[in-house]
Amino acid sequence: MKNRSLISIDDFSKAEWIKILDIAEDFEKNPKQRILEGQVVATLFFEPSTRTRLSFESAASYLGAKVIGFTDAASSSVKKGETLNDTILTVSNYSDIIVMRHPREGSARYASEVAPVPVINAGDGANQHPTQTLLDLYSIRKTQGTLDDLNITFVGDLKYGRTVHSLVIALCNFNATFHLVSPQELKLPSYIKRHIKERKLKYHQYTDLNEAIPSSDILYMTRVQKERFSDPIEYEKVKNAYILNNAMLEDAKEKMKVLHPLPRVNEINEDVDTNPKAYYFQQAQNGVYVRQALLTSILGVK
Amino acid sequence: MSEVRKELKVSAIENGTVIDHIPANVVFQVMKILKLDEIDRPVLVGTNLGSKKFGKKGIIKVNNKFFESEEINKIALIAPKATLIVIKDFEVVYKKQVELPKSIKHFVKCVNPNCITNYENIDTKFEVHFTDENEVKLHCRYCEKFTAQGNMTFI
Numbered sequence: 125m126k127n128r129s130l131i132s133i134d135d136f137s138k139a140e141w142i143k144i145l146d147i148a149e150d151f152e153k154n155p156k157q158r159i160l161e162g163q164v165v166a167t168l169f170f171e172p173s174t175r176t177r178l179s180f181e182s183a184a185s186y187l188g189a190k191v192i193g194f195t196d197a198a199s200s201s202v203k204k205g206e207t208l209n210d211t212i213l214t215v216s217n218y219s220d221i222i223v224m225r226h227p228r229e230g231s232a233r234y235a236s237e238v239a240p241v242p243v244i245n246a247g248d249g250a251n252q253h254p255t256q257t258l259l260d261l262y263s264i265r266k267t268q269g270t271l272d273d274l275n276i277t278f279v280g281d282l283k284y285g286r287t288v289h290s291l292v293i294a295l296c297n298f299n300a301t302f303h304l305v306s307p308q309e310l311k312l313p314s315y316i317k318r319h320i321k322e323r324k325l326k327y328h329q330y331t332d333l334n335e336a337i338p339s340s341d342i343l344y345m346t347r348v349q350k351e352r353f354s355d356p357i358e359y360e361k362v363k364n365a366y367i368l369n370n371a372m373l374e375d376a377k378e379k380m381k382v383l384h385p386l387p388r389v390n391e392i393n394e395d396v397d398t399n400p401k402a403y404y405f406q407q408a409q410n411g412v413y414v415r416q417a418l419l420t421s422i423l424g425v426k
Numbered sequence: 427m428s429e430v431r432k433e434l435k436v437s438a439i440e441n442g443t444v445i446d447h448i449p450a451n452v453v454f455q456v457m458k459i460l461k462l463d464e465i466d467r468p469v470l471v472g473t474n475l476g477s478k479k480f481g482k483k484g485i486i487k488v489n490n491k492f493f494e495s496e497e498i499n500k501i502a503l504i505a506p507k508a509t510l511i512v513i514k515d516f517e518v519v520y521k522k523q524v525e526l527p528k529s530i531k532h533f534v535k536c537v538n539p540n541c542i543t544n545y546e547n548i549d550t551k552f553e554v555h556f557t558d559e560n561e562v563k564l565h566c567r568y569c570e571k572f573t574a575q576g577n578m579t580f581i
């Protein structure tokens with residue numbers, strides 16, 4: 125993986141994902157190793173995403189790397205009309221690796237073509253966010269002991285959720301059975317379902333969340349946003365149907381865990397937070413280890 | 427119809443290119459994309475001609491013009507079944523159905539309004555795919571979205 129960019133999850137093979145997860149496991153045991161001392165990590169956030177940026181910066185800092193960059197386009201030269209090409213080339217002079225987030229789809233792929241240093245995509249519009257997918261895989265493997273043959277339930281906005289789409293595609297490599305819970309209007313699109321069908325995997329669709337819970341190993345929650353509905357009355361009808369509360373988890377499997385890419389609004393009731401099945405905060409924390417594994421693998425230290 | 431056809435046949439060209447078997451409804455699109463509406467050499471255009479194999483077809487003959495591979499790619503995108511006939515000294519020296527390359531550069535715009543190629547000065551790059559109905563669709567190397575045949579606009 126040395127010197128390679130990570131733009132889309134497909135840029136790495138399944139064997140390489142597993143290797144990243146294994147390295148991340150080592151970092152979880154011992155996150156503070158100054159093995160990137162003297163290296164510079166640039167975090168270029170052309171749109172703000174505090175959570176993702178802090179996770180990368182924390183990962184780099186624990187490893188002893190210096191972090192440079194900007195937190196949104198308004199405070200950088202981009203605002204003065206500099207092209208992406210020029211920004212990337214300039215920053216490449218000052219850094220060993222670039223982590224970038226950008227509102228336009230394809231921006232990260234383009235940056236990786238221009239930059240003489242490797243680029244990690246931290247989200248390009250609605251397109252890709254591969255480190256989220258890797259940290260989701262890490263969280264699933266850690267809590268279930270395996271990635272293979274699991275029952276994974278996705279809940280909420282399955283139509284527009286980039287996170288859901290990438291994770292579904294990734295899990296198609298691990299013989300998953302999919303349980304898809306969403307309002308009629310926000311079902312998983314056919315171009316994503318095609319991946320499930322091509323692998324001849326099983327999937328079930330529901331509009332009632334309660335029906336899917338007992339068979340789930342993982343309950344992956346996402347937010348149902350009002351803006352996604354063409355008819356506001358439709359939204360009013362379903363808005364409370366995809367909110368998880370503690371009582372609903374009574375029939376869940378012993379080892380089942382609730383995941384969420386965060387930030388949540390109200391789709392997981394706070395009474396779930398103290399349930400041992402709640403895993404979303406640890407999930408976010410796992411992001412640091414996975415990003416440590418990526419930085420060190422790409423910089424050739426691991 | 428047979429009269430027009432005869433006339434086109436009669437007006438054979440000494441040197442140049444004939445594009446045959448263009449679906450009638452895209453003849454003028456082919457003219458435009460090849461900028462044949464701007465050149466000063468003789469161009470003969472026939473359309474709505476009957477063809478047993480193709481239904482209504484069109485034909486374009488251009489004097490003293492030999493197309494570059496990028497231009498042929500453009501023809502193939504709009505009229506994948508077109509035949510290209512190259513004529514030198516009144517003789518056919520080349521006759522073949524146009525072929526779509528595996529990838530397309532430069533001249534098609536990505537349909538995704540939020541694609542970076544629509545904001546920065548970047549050459550578009552697409553992989554050529556086909557739908558279940560055997561229509562061309564282009565996969566953008568950058569935003570990873572598909573541009574369908576009906577949505578293609580040319581740069």
Ligand SMILES: [Zn+2]
Nearest residue numbers: 536541566569
């Ligand atoms: Zn594009």
